[in-house]
Amino acid sequence: MTIWDDRILEIIREEDAGRVGDLAERDGIRISQPSVSRRCQKLAEHGLLRPLGNGVYTITDRGKAYLDEEYDAENEVYLNENGSISGPTASETSET
Template identity: 45%
Template sequence: MRLAGSWQVLLDDRILEYFVESDEEFLQPGEIADDDRIRYSRAYVSKRCVKLADHGLLQAIKQGVYRITDEGRGYLEGEYDAEAGVWTDQANGKSASAGVEDSSEV
């Protein structure tokens, strides 16, 4: 299950999904808005890309050019909590990078 942020809207998921499905690493909001499956204006898609970048799910490469981040991919896979801004292992009190149980509790 995806852990959406209170700041997110439905379009945000569609934008992130579009990045994952695309063969291109870098995309512009206009390219996304031009797809028939995205029923929002270029201006609104652009606004949401800025918001996604502000929260680390996209990375702004230069003016109007973005790419999805590891956090954006993790969010889509239910492994990143967009509200808390942490990987789900960290949200559960575990280190996402450790991958090993703490043996001091044995």
């Protein structure tokens, strides 16, 4: 995870969806459009974003949990309220 990953996730959560080209033009993102595209693809591979097609992504429940510090993306596990590791949740397995 990079600082840009966090910013991409934050913007997409705020706006419900984000297009790679629009994200690359944002003041808060200082990486090229190809870099934004690669980061979005990587976030989607890890279940934090969901591709909708044509370079548009939406955030998943797992991505929201990561931003809320309820999901450890490095170890790919959910965290309990006290920060300890817990197993997968029902929402993780029921995402479409």
